Amino acid sequence: MMEIKVAQHCGFCYGVKRAVELAQGAAREHVQGGTLGPLIHNPQLINELAAQGIACREGLDEFSPGETVIIRSHGVGPEVYAEAEQKGLKILDATCPNVRLAQKKAAQAAADGYYPVIVGEKNHPEVKSILKWAGKSAICIECIKDISSVPQKERYGVIIQTTFELQKFEDILRELQKERPGEYRVERTICLATSQRQGAAVELAKESDAVVVIGGRNSANTRHLFELVQANCRKAYHIETADELNADMLRDCHKIGITAGASTPDRLIKEAIIAMENMDFESMLNESMEVEVYPGKIVNGTVIQLDKDGVYVSFGYRHDGLITYPEWNPAVAPEELMETIKVGDEVEAKVIPGSTKSDFVRLSKVKAERDAAWKNVPELAEGEKREATVKVLRIIKNKAKNIVGLAVAVEGVEGFMPASHVELRRVEDFTPYIGQELQAEIIEVDLEKKRIVVSRRDLLKAEREAKAKAYKEMKEAQAQARKEARAAAEEAAYASVEEGQVVPGKVVKVAEFGLFVEVGAGLVGLVHNTELAWDRTAKAADIAKEGDEVTVLVKKIDRENKRVALSIKATQEDPWKVEAGQFHIGDIVEVEVARFLPFGAIVKLTDKVEGLVHISEIAQERIAKPDDALELGQKVQAEVIKMDLDSKKIGLSISKVKRDAEKNEYRSYMGKKNSSLSQNLSEQLESLEK
Incomplete structure (x- = not known):
């Protein structure tokens, strides 16, 4: 017994129903005018409207002033509204609300600075209307290969044809974002009715022996329904009316599914159901046959x-x-x-x-x-896969001439390998695969429908992961070997130097804070700015450049923290000590007062050597502060009374020079007048010498 089941969602959608009701209402009111192009994609309904006085006209030139132009459900561009108004025509807008929304989204995307990309059928009237609203720079892409024509932009506004197949749109969008990176505003304007009908059609196809899709052959949404059904049911038929049905189409089928495009009137669906229920299959068989003969037997x-x-x-x-x-x-x-x-x-x-x-x-x-x-192909449990060697027989294309996969010989039968399962990357040309034997996995077996699907994706992923793992292990082994080699070289380098040793080195890097110098094979130490030279204003770039040979002192080796402190300065004689070495305790020198401290005056012996005159050594009498007796820049005689070259300290006395001068003067006087001086006065003079 034959069971007929109608898809849960099929037939007129809201937008089509609204357009038809508007046109039929105009017919009842005897409105003068017609539709601009077919109101919907259904020839039977278009003929019915024409019989009621609402004919289909191809252009505005076919309308007379005062007549009513009915805008088709697929919509038109803004220039049509302007021209109709200019010609004095009345407008009855039957544009589908979902199409109108897509038009507005496209116009807004362009206004906001996004490059409009319309995903849909290039020759479909709805797509053409959306392109008009999107502006002159907009582009339409229908399949993945069209992406190459999309220019490079920073921002893209993507709008979908309301009747486009959602999965196909998602595939195109994913590839578009990969090939044309940037900021995206994606408007998924596919209408709910379309997605519901597509989903219901797929479910119906999976549980039916045959599915009949009813709708105009010029209807995009009906074609998409048929393509989805055809991919999920071994017997699929696209008809416009019940007259196209015959018993041979449904022979040996017990579960028959019926679905219809969004432009298909309920009347046509009911007529198809009645035609199927009234079919007398037995009477169509040749009664004189000795055996029953039919395709497939x-x-x-x-x-x-x-x-x-x-x-x-x-x-x-x-x-x-x-x-x-x-x-x-x-x-x-x-x-x-x-x-x-x-x-x-x-x-x-x-x-x-x-x-x-x-x-x-x-x-x-x-x-x-x-x-x-x-009969020899084993079943495949749910979730199970099995490896197989397959031979590519030919390329399989759909009715739109798009490649959908490869026919392969597998386990003695012909199987199907989807195009996306041949390689992990996108394949542009499948021709070289023909005749090749490939390792694959059987991922689906349907013995009833004689369908077997194979895939290479998981095998290729596993192979890629194995290669990646092997490569990672190799790189880790190489890194470990290099690490061990560096450690051995470093150990040898550490053993080749000792703290306090003066060694030659090569500058390997010049930094703001010093020089990095290699003093052994792989052993690099730092000469900090403070160890570059005795001149503290010297910078690393002034001392050496990369590649220069230098002599350094190994100041400190920190093996734990892998640091070696070096010094160039320590290998050179301190210029201060050289210059200060010309002075000795007891020398009387001329000095210049450089600056004052609370406890004394700093004086310059030379341009590089300074000394300190303590406040107690400035004057013979007690003073409160150095500038009570001295002035900055003043040159005075001072005696070197202390020297500590290691600490870079020199002590001088101004008062001692004065006292010694007075002593000399008194000695000179004593030598001439001694006989006339009393003993008491002589003793007093001697005390001055002390």
């Missing part, structure tokens, strides 16, 4: 004759069968086959549609063998 026959057309077989039917040589064995030339096939040979063949002559039933030995091979 397997028959056993005997070879009765051979000629240039093929092999003639008797199989108990009132007409003999004909097996053409390509249907016997396509790999062998007919001349060779005629030598091997003998009259009386038994053969199993499959009835196939059509015939070369009206007197013969067309049969295929090849297809029967393929069907038999399916």
Whole structure:
């Protein structure tokens, strides 16, 4: 018994229903005018409207002033509204609200500085209307290969045709964002009715033996429904009316599904249901048949004759069968086959549609063998996969001439490998794969539908991961070997130097804070700015450049923290000590007062050497502060009374020079007048010397 099931969501959508009601209302009110282009994509309804006085007109030039122009559900560009108003026409806008929303989204994207990209069928009237609203710079892409025509921009506004297939849109969008990176504003303007109908059609196809899709052949949403159904059901038919149905289409089918495009009136759906329910399959069979014959039936026959057309077989039917040589064995030339096939040979063949002559039933030995091979294909448990070697037979394309995958020979039958499962990357040309043997996995087996799907993706991913793991392990091993080699070299380098040792080195880097110098194989130390030279204003770049040879003192080795402190300064004699070494305790020198301190005055012996005159050594009398007795820049005589070259300290006395001068003066005087001085005065003078 045949069971007929109608998809949960099918037929008129809200936008189409609204457009039809507006047009029918205009007809009832005898409005003068018509539709600008087909109101919807359904020839039967367009003819009905024309019979009611609402004819389809191709351009505004066909309208007279005062008439009403009904804007089709697919919408038009803004220039059409302006021209209609200029011609004095009345406008009845039947644009689908979802289409109108897509038009507004496209216009807003362009106004906001986004480059509009419309994803949909380039020749579809809805897409053309959206492009008009998006401005002159907008572009339409229909498939992934169209992405190459999209210019490089910083910002993209993506709008989808309301009746476009959602999964196809997502695939295109993903590839678009990959090929054209930037900021994206994505408007998923596919209408809810479309997505509901597509989802319901797929579910219906999966549970049906055959599915009939009703709708205009010029309807995009109906075509998309048919493509989805065809991919999920072995028998799928696209018809416009019930008149196209026949019993042969539904033979051996127990569960029949019916769905319809958004432009299909309910009346056409009901007519199809009634036609199916009233079909008398038995009366359509030839009652004189000894056996039941129909496409797909397997028959056993005997070879009765051979000629240039093929092999003639008797199989108990009132007409003999004909097996053409390509249907016997396509790999062998007919001349060779005629030598091997003998009259009386038994053969199993499959009835196939059509015939070369009206007197013969067309049969295929090849297809029967393929069907038999399916009996040897093991089932595949849910979630299970099994590896197999497959041979690529040919490229498979859909009705739009887009490549959908490869036909492959697997486990004695023909299977299908989706295009996206051939490689992990996108393949542009599948031609080189034809004839190749590939390792793959069987991921789906449907013995009832004779469908087997294979994939290379997981194998390739595992192979890629294994290579990545091996590469990572190799890199880690290399890194470990380098680390160990560096450690050994470093240990040898550390052993080659000692703290306090003066060694040659090579500058490997000049930094703001010093020089990095290699003092052994792989052993690099730092000469800090403070250790570059005795001149504290010296900078690293002034001392050496990368590649220069320098002599350094190893100040400190910190193996734990991998640091070596070096010094260039320590290998050189301190210029201060050299210059200060010319002075000795007791020397009287002329000094210049440089600056004052609370406890004394700093004086310059030379440009580089300074000393300190303590406040107690400035004057013979007690003073409160140095500038009570001295002035900055004043030059005075001072005696060196202390020297500590290691601490870079020199002490001087101004008062001692004065006292010594007074002593000398008194000695001179004493030498001349001593006899006339009293003993008491002489003793007093001697005390001055002390």
